[in-house]
Amino acid sequence: MQDDVVIRVVAKVMIPAVMLFALYVQFHGDYGPGGGFQAGVIFASAFVLNAVVFGLNKGRHVWPAKYNLIGICGGVLIYGFTGVGGMVLGENFLNFNVLSDDPIAGQHLGILLVEFGVGLTVAAVMVMLFFTFAGRLNHIRLLAKSDAHDRVVASKKVKK
Amino acid sequence: MAGFLVNASLIALLALIAILALRLHRLFAVVMLSGAFSLVAAAQFVVLDAVDVAFTEAAVGAGISTVLALATLSLVPAEEKPHSISLVPAFIATLTGLLLAVAVSDLPDFGDPKAPIHNHVAPEYIIGSEEVIGVPNIVTSVLASYRSFDTFGETLVVFTAALAVLLIIGGYTRTANGSRKAKRKNKGSQDAG
Numbered sequence: 192m193q194d195d196v197v198i199r200v201v202a203k204v205m206i207p208a209v210m211l212f213a214l215y216v217q218f219h220g221d222y223g224p225g226g227g228f229q230a231g232v233i234f235a236s237a238f239v240l241n242a243v244v245f246g247l248n249k250g251r252h253v254w255p256a257k258y259n260l261i262g263i264c265g266g267v268l269i270y271g272f273t274g275v276g277g278m279v280l281g282e283n284f285l286n287f288n289v290l291s292d293d294p295i296a297g298q299h300l301g302i303l304l305v306e307f308g309v310g311l312t313v314a315a316v317m318v319m320l321f322f323t324f325a326g327r328l329n330h331i332r333l334l335a336k337s338d339a340h341d342r343v344v345a346s347k348k349v350k351k
Numbered sequence: 352m353a354g355f356l357v358n359a360s361l362i363a364l365l366a367l368i369a370i371l372a373l374r375l376h377r378l379f380a381v382v383m384l385s386g387a388f389s390l391v392a393a394a395q396f397v398v399l400d401a402v403d404v405a406f407t408e409a410a411v412g413a414g415i416s417t418v419l420a421l422a423t424l425s426l427v428p429a430e431e432k433p434h435s436i437s438l439v440p441a442f443i444a445t446l447t448g449l450l451l452a453v454a455v456s457d458l459p460d461f462g463d464p465k466a467p468i469h470n471h472v473a474p475e476y477i478i479g480s481e482e483v484i485g486v487p488n489i490v491t492s493v494l495a496s497y498r499s500f501d502t503f504g505e506t507l508v509v510f511t512a513a514l515a516v517l518l519i520i521g522g523y524t525r526t527a528n529g530s531r532k533a534k535r536k537n538k539g540s541q542d543a544g
Contacts, residue, residue, distance in 0.1 A: 221486045221491050224402040224403045224490070226494060232407075232410040233410055236415060239415070263510055266506065267506055295485035298483070298492075298496055305502065306495055319517065320419055320513070321418060321419060324520075327425075
């Protein structure tokens with residue numbers, strides 16, 4: 192789709208808007224519909240749109256493969272450590288009341304962190320899934336190529 | 352009456368899309384129909400006042416999973432293999448559907464305040480969400496605070512699933528060079544064994 196000017200221009204306008212909307216859904220989830228899961232999916236869809244319109248290679252530039260595990264594990268760790276924070280401060284696991292002096296402020300902080308962890312994990316997982324499935328074709332082609340190469344090398348060795 | 356018409360037309364549309372998706376053999380069309388199915392389902396959830404669920408359904412069902420299915424389509428043939436309807440699974444599915452339809456008549460009315468589900472912990476959540484948590488969106492306060500353990504479990508499920516996908520078809524750190532090395536090693540071990 193790289194050749195279609197309309198799609199490229201519209202995608203360029205849409206991608207930042209989609210990301211901004213994802214952040215809104217993420218941090219406004221306390222007050223309106225939404226939360227970490229939805230925000231993560233919307234945030235990931237910005238990267239997917241980028242990769243679909245401008246090609247997988249350019250998509251890889253803005254989301255290198257090393258981000259996958261950082262995002263997936265980072266989100267779970269943020270969630271877990273927010274829970275452990277409650278334990279360290281003398282309450283149960285995932286009790287947010289003690290995270291701040293005021294219980295309600297503590298709840299707000301805990302929910303914000305926990306939702307951010309969910310969002311990070313989900314966003315990274317979705318982008319990773321897309322790149323893994325979409326990159327599979329190239330991967331298979333590469334394997335076929337390397338197979339052919341191996342066969343050529345092997346036949347040369349036999350001749351020698 | 353208007354509510355009944357909206358509900359009936361949405362559910363009829365859902366059934367229509369499902370039947371179409373079953374009948375068609377072009378996989379591209381089936382993927383698109385599944386996206387449309389999710390979108391109609393999201394509209395149905397909005398009618399039922401479940402905005403958060405509708406949001407998730409629209410983002411995940413109509414959005415990301417359609418894209419993922421499209422990405423998968425590049426790896427498989429465009430047409431489904433023709434197959435005939437087998438009688439036993441059709442019979443089991445119809446029977447289960449009928450049983451469920453009979454069971455639905457035993458459910459309490461939609462939104463009935465006397466329903467058991469609304470009298471267990473729900474009142475505490477509704478009051479506590481405002482007074483103890485201070486979050487106006489009750490769904491968020493239940494999801495992230497009251498049921499934080501469950502959400503942690505869900506996040507771990509997503510995490511584990513992602514790791515499984517990476518382990519099976521990932522190869523995400525392999526370059527062309529690396530994959531060749533890996534293959535050669537495999538061949539070597541096969542030859543040795």
